[in-house]
Amino acid sequence: MVNSLPVLPQNDSKCSKTLVVGAGSWGTALAILLARNRVPTLLWARDSAQVAAMVRTRQNDHYLPQVSFPPSLEPVADLEAALPQTEQVLVVVPSHGFRSVLERLAGHLPDGVPLSWATKGLEPGTGRLLHEVAAEVLGPGWPMAVVSGPTFAHEVAAGLPTAVTVAATESAVATRLASCLHGETFRVYTSDDLIGVQLGGAVKNVLAIAAGIGDGLGFGANTRAALITRGLAELMRFALAYGAQRETLMGLSGLGDLVLTCTDNQSRNRRLGLALAQGKRLDEALALIGQAVEGAAAAKVVVAKAKQLNVEMPIAEQIYQVLYAGRAPRQAVEALCSREQKPEYV
The missing domain is CATH 1.10.1040.10 (N-(1-d-carboxylethyl)-l-norvaline Dehydrogenase; domain 2)
Known part of the structure; x- marks a missing residue:
């Protein structure tokens, strides 16, 4: 198992509890990264059986086998119950499911809690950029950010050196998310170019x-x-x-x-x-x-x-x-x- 990587002290007081929505390979890798940085992290999967398996084995056997979960990573099955506990949300689902996930979050996401995503795509059918979808669902003033860059989930989970960009509607939102993700082998740059x-x-x-x-x-x-x-x-x-x-x-x-x-x-x-x-x-x-x-x-x-x-x-x-x-x-x-x-x- 890949379990020998260092768990860092929490790297910024702003790195409060984060909910990662989507437990595919990329969502799981980002949740592991956050948890290694001592960010209290919840990882939600749609499939309750998958959540139960992750709780039992402390890894995602289907998408990232052999990679152990850090202690501060908690798989959860109840999305609505998890939302009031979190202070930032990171959505990692395919683009075709992005709107439906946000519609599920709407009404449960506390006001002002930043929404970020690591989905790489445009909305099928409409062709909208995902920040346009988010503004439609949550409102145009909602703080939001996107994580993107040259990344393969298995390499991030293995702790191999990686660099990404976080772009946000507000510099404070980008800086906050970047500080939570940034670590010894994961370098994060910030940008205001969401498009x-x-x-x-x-x-x-x-x-x-x-x-x-x-x-x-x-x-x-x-x-x-x-x-x-x-x-x-x-x-x-x-x-x-x-x-x-x-x-x-x-x-x-x-x-x-x-x-x-x-x-x-x-x-x-x-x-x-x-x-x-x-x-x-x-x-x-x-x-x-x-x-x-x-x-x-x-x-x-x-x-x-x-x-x-x-x-x-x-x-x-x-x-x-x-x-x-x-x-x-x-x-x-x-x-x-x-x-x-x-x-x-x-």
Whole structure:
């Protein structure tokens, strides 16, 4: 078991009891991180049987086996009963469940308790950024923040060095959450660019599918480098049209996260691309992965929004064609390579 990492003294008096909503691999890893920092932490899972198992074994056998829970981490099954005890809430659920979770929190979340999330995606169907969803459900003035950056849950849980960005509507909210997460092997930067940090985390998932397809077809390192670089150009055009800051897109939650998900098979989105390149149908590939793959839903939203904004995103468009229009992965690559020649910076 991974249980030899140091448990730090509580690193800031503002790090009061935190409720992590969602006990998948990423939610569990963040709960473990907080608890190692001596932040009193509640971890809620929808499945009461899963909660009972975590209470009994002091680990999440399904999503993060072999990683022991620190003493200050308490799994809970009753979400409504947990909310009055907490002073900040961190939501870590797939984007398709984000609104329903917030609707469940509404009415039980004490006024002014900051809401943060580590979900990387856009709302399916509407295409809204998640802070827009939160403002609709909780009210436009609610203090909120997002955690994003190049992270794999197993590496965070193992205590491997990691850096992320926390962006918030108020600097005090960002600083408070950052101080709770920050530790010996987990470095946290703060930002006020809520839009850029969210879009970096959402769009990179679509581009990672493309990288997986390229590698699955055996196209090599040249292709992968080209996809990452031109993918970054697409991400920047798209996010800047939304009003994001250029520096954010060149940082941890932009370029950093893009490189991570395009190059390592811990990425579900990359694995989806690999499976599609091997001839799997979308439903077969998703079933094989067995967890939420945010890029599949994001491709629909990103392509639709790009058209509305008149932003050119040829890689994202080809991924959409592969996922939902029956285009063969090799044909998608050929379509990208045969595009009209143009200057690089246009």
